[in-house]
Amino acid sequence: MLIKHYLALFLLFFSTSIFAQNKFTLSGTIRDAATGETLIGATVRITGASTAATLTNNYGYFALTQPEGTYTVAISYTGYPSVVKTINLTKDIKLNEELKSANDLAEVTVNANNRKNENVKSAQMGLERIDMKALNSIPVLLGEKDILKTIQLLPGVKSGGEGNTGFYVRGGAADQNLIILDEAVVYNSSHLLGFFSTFNADAIKDVSLYKGGMPAQYGGRLSSVLDVKMDDGNNKEFKFQGGLGLIASRLKAEGPIVKDRGSFMVSFRRTYIDLFLRSSPDSTVNGSTLNFYDINAKANYKINDRNTIYISGYFGKDNIGVKDLFENNWGNVTTTIRLNHIFSDRLFSNTSLIYNNYNYTVRLLNDATNFKATSLVRDFNFKEDFQYFSNKHILRFGLNATQHRISPIDIDSDEASQVNSLSQERRYGIESAAYISDEWAVNEHLNFLYGVRLAAFSLMGPGNFSNYDVDGNITSTENVAKGKFYKSYFNLEPRFSVSYLFNEQNSIKASYNRNTQNVHILTNATSSSPTDQYVLSSNNIKPEIADQVALGYFKNIQDNNYELSAEVYYKWLQNQIDYKNAAELLANTNVESELLYGVGRAYGLELFFKKKFGKLNGWVGYTLSRTERKFTELNNGKYFPARQDRTHDISVVGIYNMTKRWTFSSSFIYSTGNAVTYPAGKYSIGGQMAYYYTQRNAGRMPYNMRLDVSATLEGKPGKKYQSSWNFGVYNLLGRKNPYSIEFITDPENPGKTAAQQTSLFGLIPSITWNFKF
């Protein structure tokens, strides 16, 4: 019913534009003049008989339809001087422009009219885009620049822990973030136990994080969308860049396949901690491994003006091993083939075929427990996305179908091993969605972005599916044949955002959106672990549902030199997952009998102040929030704080471009400690001491506070060969931030108990050398 209603609305809006007279379309692609990279989110504004503005889409494409007449076209993009042109719109016009980066020009003062007010104007809320240039100067652990650590410095995004790339958005869990790399889902985005992310910043072109108000083309996770796009590669000339850091070295090559028509990019990164291990005289140490590597590759080719094909892939692997004890490796693979097709100046389509997997292997080499355990999550994904640019509307609609296969665990052991071979049943699921949304500029003041996504999920055979009683005993088991639908869920996800501009500098926005999730991680560890287990919605596990409302005030000051925003949000969560006491999650066929289902709520206030330009720029973010969960079986059925509930979160980032060559930057974070369960009493059991717990997560870890600094020295400008040095200090104050707490016998008073805190990182200096030619 609701769909019909929506469709009727859409048709109504369209009828107005379709029958309008003497209108022509200005369309084209905006690129960087030096590299040929398409520019995402560049503003194209035309003024004349009427005024209109739009942003380039993810492929640098834009289209504007206006009445016949003479117009001034201004194209602007942060960090690039504007290009202004005059056009006679008497027919449909193609305008493919290349902008020259301010960095490539000798003397440029970025002037005021380059500065766009997009944060104020767009109906989109809760969107943060990471400036890849700023990313390079923000100090990070061991100098390894990282997009996931940078987004943690934004309000509403909480770190998964010290130095960790896991993150929580507006009270969501770590597995409720949709992380996509060139459209492909990256299941496990962490390297080396979460200290580094799978995203090699060298290969990344654009990062957008949606904390709320997700547009309808995104779905499948509750809390956020992190849309990461790889570099297309320079289509003008061959370029190389790379770097040597304390943790990893990087090398990237890019260049034209056919000049101005196609390009490629290959980027490689590998760590070398294990080279130090290898140099140890000790045989156990030098036989140990500890490394990760990743490869990003992409190629594109413009077949003709209407068709461009892109192929991109990611391959990453972590290896950890202690000689004669264990080996563990894990990694993601993604492959995306995409075709951009321009049906007409106004209708842009993107067809994607995607393959991605996440797998891990654990091998125990102990002579009595010798076995190899493997696990795999594999998706085939098809996406068809259309964008239709009309006079005042940008209509987006499409389809998405994903087939999931999960091999929870296969244990392979020999006769002598005390662990038995085992193959846990594969699970198959099909997730499909249809969506439609409209970005509607009603007038100078009012913008809507609204749509709906119909999400369907089906758990498929073959398989044996059990139902359980409250004690976890099997009550019935159904054998389902291959290809049969066993359990299906349909969810309608409305998405709605509106902005009202008081003037160019002030606006208010509101949004509501519903998201659902059918792929869940089962883990009782704090941060992402390589052996995280993925499960699909089933007869026992219902789709997780989140409803979020948000309201915000946005303001630009001094020609957009300063950006200010305040957002409040409230989020309701349904069908959240927790675990029974003594739950055994790994290699357990009846793992669904160990789960508890409950609800959650999260609300907060986010303040953001950003200085965008000038010698000194950066931002201050503050979040005041609460995140709670409620399960009948836990905490007497009362709401309790989720572990990531941190009342206050402050981050300050400052970047100071002192001279052309020297840039200094620093970041400071403060956050309330995690909510944890402390003992309220103790007793003797089995001759040992055990702790008595009352309220769940009523305690607090000590607060986190850290100051990181870095300095970058660029080589002399103007040369073909460029190199730079980056010096950094992580945790300059040397504060011992809490990682974990254990309870021990009080060293001062042996009859009593003391809490002992473990910290991970003290003050850690780093140095990185980067080059480019």
Added chain:
Amino acid sequence: MKKLIIYFSLFTFCFAGCKKIISIDTENADPQIVIEGKINDQLIDQQIKISKTIGYTEVNVFPKVSGASVTVTDNKGNSYVFKEGTTPGTYINRMKGVPGVTYSLKVTAEGQTYTASSKMPNVVKMDSIGVIKNFFFGRERKTAAVFLKDPVNETNFYHFNLYVNDVLSERFYVNNDRLTNGNDLRIQLFFKPPTNDHDSDELNSNDKIRIEMECIDSNIFDYWYALSQQSNRGPNQGTTPANPTSNISNQALGYFSANTYQVISATVK
């Protein structure tokens, strides 16, 4: 497994002194009753202990609960009355449990009644104990181990106690045969002394080790397993700590277990 990874990462990243004592903000809960009852298959003074919890900040002296009435009945129609012996709060009866028999406990203390039942599993023979040498980053480390043959035709749950020079190791050792059914098992028991001194967790030559093995029922396995999941990691790591699910009614803490009992001693060479 996971712990090994954590050790490994700590080894790699923990550069400076990274442990310190902190004070935490927690309430001291009101005393709760704790019942620990065991019936094993030996003819001994079987013990049911009743005590109370103390607040987190208090000195580790756990008050005993005297004057309770304690009865154990079995599904063969026998009834055993447990009397408070010379140790206050410990109620004893000289009897011998039988595998396959279900025992029910009834305790009345301070006006409240608590009940529980447990079925004694079959005996699985503890074949031997020994010492295994592991190498952790080039350092040889001796570990106590139990050897036994898991029966293939039943689900088994084991609980162990390790004593080194008569000092009880402060870990909860518990196993099931979910992934190891029917195999010759070698179960390693890593020693954790009651002191904070991490160097004293190694076994040395001439140390006397003693291992007790109990075959337990599934509820008791869950009980010990929940404790073992929490004991070595504090809050913020791993499972959110909670009171293990007790098989005793009326919200008593503790457990009532009918289990088999074997013990073997040896000296580390």
